Amino acid sequence: MNVVIIKYNAGNIQSVLFALERIGINATVTDDPLLIQAADKVIFPGVGEASTAMRYLKERELDKLIISLQQPVLGICLGMQLLCDYSEENDTPCLGMFDKVWIRKFKAADPQLKIPQIGWNTITGLKTGLFTSIEEKSYCYFVHGYYAGTSDYTIATTDYIQLYSSALKKNNFYGVQFHPEKSAKAGEQLLKNFLSLSL
Template sequence: MKVAVIKYNAGNVQSVLYALERLGVAAELTDDQEVISKSDKVIFPGQGEASTAMRYLKERGLDKLIPELKQPFFGVCLGQQLLCEYSEENDTPCLGVFPVKVKRFVPENKELFKVPHVGWNNIFELKSPLLEGLNDESFVYYVHSYYCEVSDYTIAKTNYVLDFAALMHKDNFYTMQAHPEKSGLVGERILRNFLDL
């Protein structure tokens, strides 16, 4: 199985490669359109800032390629947000795979809810083969200041300040706001489920 991990100047990519290695998959980190197109699975991870990441994708023509891909595709953290239509982070138009907006957390109680949202939180209302073997008591690890709104594409929610889309699914595109590579056995299970799709 050929797995491409998209390189786009975002942080935290190496830990995703290590997580895949632990599952017996040697993925290729690449921004080469041909390599990405011919891969069996594509993973789009990363931490960073939306407008900078989108600029990199456009410079390499990946903004046109990604929405056209037909193989199972997994967007993680910033990778989830960039698959939406728009992010409030620096007023950034994104890839538009999901007709969903990405918003900044604005808690009324700043003592109770710190931004960024960092740490463990549970996912609930699970509905997808991607989440097979997990339940509403499954915890994942977050680091983010922006969130995807709940929509018809939401396949699991998390509550922090409000309910937001923890994971989403549309056609061959799956996404996760938390970091599977930092989420212990739960994250490992989600990555394995994705590779088994």
Template sequence: MKIALIDYGAGNVQSVLFALERLGYQATVTDDPNTIKKADKVIFPGVGEASSAMQMIHNKKLDTIIPALTQPVLGICLGMQLLCSSSEEGNAKGLGIFDIQIKRFSNQLKVPQMGWNTITNLKTELFKGINEEEYMYLVHSYYAPVNTYCIATTNYGINYATAIQKDNFYGVQFHPEKSGKAGEQILFNFLTI
């Protein structure tokens, strides 16, 4: 199986790569459109600020490649947010795959949310073998409101979408590569979809 791990300059690429290796899979870290298009599975990680990340994606001409992919694609953390239509972070325009506006957590909450929190209302084969209220590792100041694409939620002052899915596109706000055995199970589930 060919796995492309998109490297556009704002990804937590190494930790995802190591998690895949622990599962016995090799991935190609790449920003090459042809390599990405030919992959069986694509992982789109992200750490950092939305508008500058989108600028890097645009500079590498990946803003036209990613939305056109037909194989399973998994966005992680900022990668998930960039799959959406827009973000309040830097007033960024996203890739528009999900019609979701990413919002900033209220000032009443400690931001960023950093550490372990539970995921609930689990849907789809992405969560096969995962228990309700399983703990996942999160670091973020912006969130996707609960929406029609929601396949898992988390509560941090409010309920929000911690995982989304539309057609072949999946997104998780948490870091499966930093979430122990349960996170590795979610990566494995994605690779076997």
């Protein structure tokens, strides 16, 4: 299986690479359009800031390439957020695959609720083959200060400050807010599920 991780100026690419290695997959990290287009599966990771990441993608015309992809694509964390319409993080227009989905900043009335959310939280309302063999209320590892509200694209939800989308799907595009590469057994299962998706 030919798995490509899109290389750009965002963190956690190595972590994703190692997580795939642990399940026996040697992925290629690249920003070469031809290699990305030729892949069986594409992972669009990311930890970082939205406007900087979008600028980088545009400069290399990766923005158009990503939304034109036909094979299964998995956006992780910032990768998922960038697949949405817009992010409040530095007022950033994003790729628009998950249309009408806006990324908003967590606002907590209770100072006990720290922002960003860092740590293990549960995922519920699991839909689609991405969550095959993953139990409702499984724990996943989250690190984020911005969130996607719920919509028709929601395939998993999580509760922190309010209920929000912890996973989205539209056509061949999947996105997860948590880090499957760091989410122990549930995360490993999700990566395996993604790799075995067919169109």
